[in-house]
Amino acid sequence: MKVCEVLLKMENISKSFDKIKVLKEVNFELRRGEIHALVGGNGAGKSTLMKILTGVYKKDSGNIFINGTKIEINEPKDAKANGIAMVFQEFSLVPTLTIAQNIFLNQEQKNRLGLIDDKKCLKKAQTLLNSLHIDVHPEETIDKYSVAYWQLVEIAKALSYNSKILIMDEPTSSLSENETEILFDFMKHLKEKGISIIYISHRMEEILKIADRVTILRNGENVLTQNSSSLTLEQIIEHIVGRELEHAFEWQKRDIERKEPVLKVKNLYSKRHNLNNISFELYPGEILGVAGLMGSGRTEIVESLFGIKSYDSGEIRINNKKVNIKSPQEAMNAGLALVPENRRTKGLILDHSVKDNILLPILKKLKEKLFINDKKGRDITEKLIKTLSIKTEGINQKVKFLSGGNQQKVVIGKWTAHQPEIFLMDEPTIGVDIGAKTEIIELIRSLANENKSIVIISSELQELLAISDRIIVLKNGMVARAINREDIFSEEELQHAVQKG
Ligand SMILES: Nc1ncnc2c1ncn2[C@@H]1O[C@H](COP(=O)(O)OP(=O)(O)OP(=O)(O)O)[C@@H](O)[C@H]1O
Ligand SMILES: [Mg+2]
Incomplete structure (x- = not known):
């Protein structure tokens, strides 16, 4: 042969x-x-x-x-x-x-x-x-x-x-x-x-x-x-x-007033989920990057904050008020939103349309006037499709027919519509193409400029460096380092911190 x-x-x-x-x-x-x-x-x-x-x-x-x-x-x-x-x-x-x-x-x-x-x-x-x-x-x-x-x-x-x-x-x-x-x-x-x-x-x-x-x-x-x-x-x-990209990956220094934290986590401990007295603060309008190896506790923190995972001890304060969040619904009521890591299983209802998925967290709000405000819902969806350049045949297309990266944009869109005060984002740009990535980075920046606060987990250090005002490095369920972005001079330096703690 x-x-x-x-x-x-x-x-x-x-x-x-x-x-x-x-x-x-x-x-x-x-x-x-x-x-x-x-x-x-x-x-x-x-x-x-x-x-x-x-x-x-x-x-x-x-x-x-x-x-x-x-x-x-x-x-x-x-x-x-x-x-x-x-x-x-x-x-x-x-x-x-x-x-x-x-x-x-x-x-x-x-x-x-x-x-x-x-x-x-x-x-x-x-x-x-x-x-x-x-x-x-x-x-x-x-x-x-x-x-x-x-x-x-x-x-x-x-x-x-x-x-x-x-x-x-x-x-x-x-x-x-x-x-x-x-x-x-x-x-x-x-x-x-x-x-x-x-x-x-x-x-x-x-x-x-x-x-x-x-x-x-x-x-x-x-x-x-x-x-x-x-x-x-x-x-x-x-x-x-199909065109030259702007320099979205260049870090832009933003001025953050670090007076009263919007979120304060103190000694969060969970034996089961390997959290070892985690403490950190998040300030209004701040983008806090979370770096760390797999298993360092990155996802566990945001899931604990969002009421998905329980913790044994520690304190969480939102706007200086102690909260005891036990479910995602309670988390949403407290002003939190989570863009989860695994979009297929945690983020979307695949058999539903783009519109229904995006409006899900705000259905209650739209229903308040005793009927679902359909026009408003359509407008919100159309606007998000445009801002995030979601490639879909229309607002009624089922999410399962969108390409992987476009599904991810729907997850992000869904939580933006809900307008929370604090965003928890777990690897928000996984599977997203380089053009859309820069769009998502821009979107996160504009959210922060509207005084929303963001916790973003990412394995891509280049992305963290581009977007964060401050970065915490996790190791074995502990905050090993907290570094102001302006004090980090290279990706290697951050890489070193992640590996060695
Ligand atoms: N079963 C389907 N029914 C209708 N449209 C579909 C179906 N499968 C894919 N498409 C559409 O075909 C186009 C190509 O999708 P495809 O999944 O091949 O993209 P991709 O290059 O893999 O993107 P990504 O990097 O986001 O995964 C998209 O516009 C998508 O919405
Ligand atoms: Mg694909």
């Missing part, structure tokens, strides 16, 4: 949803043992192209070749049969199943009598996880682990089919820096074994670091395909956005 250098070729692929063309004669090529980055703004068509390759969606026209032979992919099993596997942007794991069961879901291991053999399944899972250096217990249910581990297990699952082509849709969005390194090393190892990887990410530095070639899509069309070594970060961004 002839071995082609080009393993996969997608030719003139077109796809429409309800007469809207989201892919226009797109070409894509993957070489053997290549890591090929597929990039583009939110809604550019990346996930759709990959869903066509994996048989989730059917193309309207175009051809797909493997090793020079034309193939038909009509359903997921055709993709599997051709050695194509995908790690989805949204998780496909079942929380209540064990890790081993999740990995071998739909390909359960049978014993000689044809019965499902849990022991065999466990053993195979352990071997697979060992070979990937993933440190989890396959006999435990996946819901015991954090999102990062879900991602690793998801990859293990995709690889369990002996795949030749691995598609990764934003695999690092929930991974810490260290875990990302582990993933990259692992990808290099796969590459040496001749496996080809299609890599979708909004993190540009990653692309230059890991990819051999880059294909850029914009509005469902090819912009370019090129060796990544011949591209600069600025060039990639310019091609994605």
